[in-house]
Amino acid sequence: MGNSNSEVSRRRFLTASATGLVAAGLANLTPGATFAQITEKETAGSTDNIIYRTLGRTGMKVPVVSMGAGACNDPSVLQAAYEVGMRHYDTAANYQFGANEQLVGSVLHRMGVRDKCIIGSKIYTPQQRRNLTTEQAKKKLMSLTEGTLKRLKSDYVDILYIHMVDNRDTVADDAIREAMARIKADGKARALGISTHTNMADVIDEVAKDDFWDVVLTSINFTMADDTALLTAINKAADRGVGFVGMKTMAGGGRWPNPDTRQSYDQPTITAALLKWVLNNKNIHTIIPGFNNHQHLREDFAVATNLTLTDMEKRFLSDNNVKLGMGFCRQCRKCLASCPNDADVPTLMRTHMYAAQYADFYLARQALAEISGHKGITACVSCDACAVVCANAVNVRERINELKLMYA
Ligand code: SF4
Numbered sequence: 242m243g244n245s246n247s248e249v250s251r252r253r254f255l256t257a258s259a260t261g262l263v264a265a266g267l268a269n270l271t272p273g274a275t276f277a278q279i280t281e282k283e284t285a286g287s288t289d290n291i292i293y294r295t296l297g298r299t300g301m302k303v304p305v306v307s308m309g310a311g312a313c314n315d316p317s318v319l320q321a322a323y324e325v326g327m328r329h330y331d332t333a334a335n336y337q338f339g340a341n342e343q344l345v346g347s348v349l350h351r352m353g354v355r356d357k358c359i360i361g362s363k364i365y366t367p368q369q370r371r372n373l374t375t376e377q378a379k380k381k382l383m384s385l386t387e388g389t390l391k392r393l394k395s396d397y398v399d400i401l402y403i404h405m406v407d408n409r410d411t412v413a414d415d416a417i418r419e420a421m422a423r424i425k426a427d428g429k430a431r432a433l434g435i436s437t438h439t440n441m442a443d444v445i446d447e448v449a450k451d452d453f454w455d456v457v458l459t460s461i462n463f464t465m466a467d468d469t470a471l472l473t474a475i476n477k478a479a480d481r482g483v484g485f486v487g488m489k490t491m492a493g494g495g496r497w498p499n500p501d502t503r504q505s506y507d508q509p510t511i512t513a514a515l516l517k518w519v520l521n522n523k524n525i526h527t528i529i530p531g532f533n534n535h536q537h538l539r540e541d542f543a544v545a546t547n548l549t550l551t552d553m554e555k556r557f558l559s560d561n562n563v564k565l566g567m568g569f570c571r572q573c574r575k576c577l578a579s580c581p582n583d584a585d586v587p588t589l590m591r592t593h594m595y596a597a598q599y600a601d602f603y604l605a606r607q608a609l610a611e612i613s614g615h616k617g618i619t620a621c622v623s624c625d626a627c628a629v630v631c632a633n634a635v636n637v638r639e640r641i642n643e644l645k646l647m648y649a
Contacts, residue, residue, distance in 0.1 A: 297484030309531035346393035363404035401430035514554035576627035585615035
């Protein structure tokens with residue numbers, strides 16, 4: 242990192258961050274501790290304090306906090322992320338109709354730092370891989386990869402993921418593996434990965450059966466603390482050398498907590514607690530919180546220098562009302578069989594998260610289009626059968642009614 246302008250900018254940024262916390266009165270939240278324990282004194286040397294982990298067998302070293310760039314449309318935020326020390330950007334071919342890959346590619350290209358950064362991108366969504374023959378699948382993967390490279394302005398992508406995998410068959414699929422192996426052998430992808438936010442334990446267990454997939458991008462957050470199948474699968478795969486990137490780390494509602502939660506906890510405490518909880522699992526090598534402004538960048542990256550939970554953050558994580566208030570749908574799909582009208586409740590809950598919490602209506606539309614083999618919004622008649630089986634207190638009735646107002 243040296244004494245580059247970037248380092249100067251990073252120091253200035255972190256100093257501003259700490260000063261802002263003092264100005265906001267957050268430094269006195271708990272006796273003897275401040276948010277992420279960043280003080281002016283520590284900030285002076287904080288470039289050396291960024292915590293790095295190695296992404297499994299890829300050998301790539303990444304700061305524990307990376308950028309989920311998917312919702313970002315401001316080049317200055319991407320540039321600032323690099324300047325403070327972020328080195329890993331996550332995007333996807335279908336984010337913002339390809340414009341997100343273009344943004345990431347053009348900013349890193351303009352800054353002349355492509356070779357200093359790790360870009361992860363995702364291709365081949367469930368809709369794109371439906372009903373293809375083996376040959377069609379291989380061709381599709383090749384052409385999607387070319388499109389991604391063109392938009393990224395790069396002749397390689399560091400991690401190329403198969404997007405939204407929710408079953409073992411896709412992980413083991415010969416056509417996918419053959420095409421992806423070819424892409425890697427041609428130098429177009431340095432590492433191959435699977436992204437998953439549904440049925441994660443099964444998907445990860447399948448990944449751990451051999452050494453084909455290098456990285457898993459998985460949904461993980463504090464509402465899953467009791468999901469022993471997932472946590473065990475992660476440990477097993479990490480022991481085998483799989484690199485893990487965490488997403489959905491803020492349980493969908495971290496930036497938009499319900500009013501009751503906000504009365505008891507300020508936003509920096511909520512952000513730090515949620516991100517630190519994930520990173521206190523050493524097998525999660527980095528996380529990709531999404532942000533589109535400088536304030537959220539500051540809040541998220543502050544965690545990269547100190548993972549110790551403050552007393553207030555511990556209180557937040559152990560507050561049962563917080564978890565109940567969030568009502569995060571962890572996509573366990575246990576409620577599917579309970580619906581007498583065959584509604585795809587988990588996909589509807591993910592649609593709601595994208596629309597109401599991310600304000601990303603394109604992703605919401607895409608999630609709706611994924612529904613196959615089950616029924617959509619109008620099948621729900623608010624009978625609450627799913628609420629009986631849901632261990633995560635997801636308010637399905639309220640959320641589907643909101644979706645009906647938007648889409649039905
Ligand atoms: S609504 Fe509840 S039971 Fe249904 S998938 Fe989500 S967390 Fe699981």
